[in-house]
Amino acid sequence: MSAANLLLERIRLDGEINGEIIKVDQFLNHMVDPVLIHQLGDDLAARFAHLQVAKILTAETSGIMLAQAVALKLKVPFIYAKKKRPITMPEYYAAASYSFTKQESTTLYVSKEVLHPQDNILFIDDFFAKGSTLKAIEEILSQAEANMVGAAVIINKSDRRDIESILTLDDLR
Structure with missing residues (x-):
């Protein structure tokens, strides 16, 4: 079964869709099903395997499990x-981001020790909605003079169809 079909099945069984709000906290972003995350990660990785990805970059917290996979x-x-x-991060890149789900602004920080000029970066996250997190990541990559080779x-x-995804909102309707 494809990753998209597995995810659709899980959303139908254990999730909830209310307009643009998709509740997946029983298997993706509160309690995590590691087998599902592994399958989603395999699917997305296959889409970028032909690129020279040096590092994956995500935002704390919900993107971490998928980024690791x-x-x-x-x-x-x-x-x-x-x-x-x-305090262990004296030199850093930073950019502001707004979470529409949490209704709050935050600043994202990446140490200059781990992100370098010319690094080829693949951005990974759980959801793409209004683009605030991606915009902040793009700003950080610009500060670092690193290259974004894709987003998923x-x-x-x-x-936006330039963002690779397992599912779109249209798939859930």
Whole structure:
């Protein structure tokens, strides 16, 4: 069974769709089904296997599990942009992001020790909605002079088709 069909089945069994709000906290972003995440990661990794991806980049927190699955399949490290800068990160790239789900602004931080000029970066996240997280990641990559070679999410809730996804909002209707 394809990753898209597995995900659709799981959403029907354990999820909920209310307009553009997709509740998947029983298997994706609160309690995580590692087998499902592995299958989703394999699917997305296959779409980028032909590229020279150096690192995966995601935002803390919900993208971490998928980023790890894709990174494992591609055999590259992954970075997650942190929402709070620790004192162990004296030099960093930063950009603001707004979460429409949480209704709050935050700043994302990535250490200059882990992101370098000319790194080929694949952005991974759980959802793509309004694009605020991706915009912040693009700003961070610009500051680092790194290259974004692609972007992928589990569910794309927007009309943008340059974002690879397992499902779109149209698939869920």
